[in-house]
Amino acid sequence: MRVLNIFIGISALLSSCQDTKTVPKNTPKLEEKESTIPTQKVDIPTSKLKRTPRITNKIVTNFYEAYGKNNPEQYIRINTNLGDIDIQLYNDTPIHRANFIHIIKRGFLNETCFYRVSKDFVIQGGNSDSFKMARIKKRIGDFTLPSEFKKHHKHTYGAVAMARIWKNNPNKRSSPYEFYIIVNPLGSNHLDGEHTVIGRVIKGMDIAKKINSVEVDKSEWPKKDICMKVNIVK
Secondary structure, X not given: OHHHHHHHHHHHHHHOOOOOOOOOOOOXXXXXXXXXXXXXXXXXXXXXXXXXXXXXXOOHHHHHHHHHHHOOOOEEEEEEOOEEEEEEEOOOOHHHHHHHHHHHHOOOHXXXXXXXXXXXXXXXXXXXXOHHHHHHHHHHEOOOEOOOOOOOOOOOOOEEEEOEOOOOOOOOOEOOOOEEEEOOOOOOHHHOOOOOEEEEEEEOHHHHHXXXXXXXXXXXXXXXXXXXXXXXXX
């Protein structure tokens, strides 16, 4: 993964420019990373595509409304080499909850890692340079999620929220793949109304803080990869 650090460093410089109206100085935005996957043509068998349609912005809401009814789980566990983090997904952000359960069941997050560690701010995961991740992502689809802002779901300590593209995204639609956890004990309320909060850590904030303390390079990528396996608890 180190071969990508130069690219990621350049990407971070381009994507983390400050919007001083909404973001305090020296606080990077939680943007969805541009693809860090090496370019390679991936052919998906037609038979597999017929089982679950590739999701697009045209069908995303209807798809996840139906999917959510049949997949009501909301408790998940992230296993890392540093320990486990248990998360409760909120039922009142139903599209985001259904999406997170969906990508877990499709095995997507098992091919990802915590690729960004911003000290005393966030740990961000849901991406890697794995070709297997690229194949799964291609099968799931290229889309974004409609924002589901709730005034009572804020960026407090332990909040789980989704990254998003900031440019040309007036409706603040979320990435379906990349998420972050707030590790600032004071919270990060400047992000309220900018990113959809989808859940909270109910156990394992000591592990999240441990991840936040690892050594990183100039792009905030951990020098030793922190990969994850994600399971549904109930």
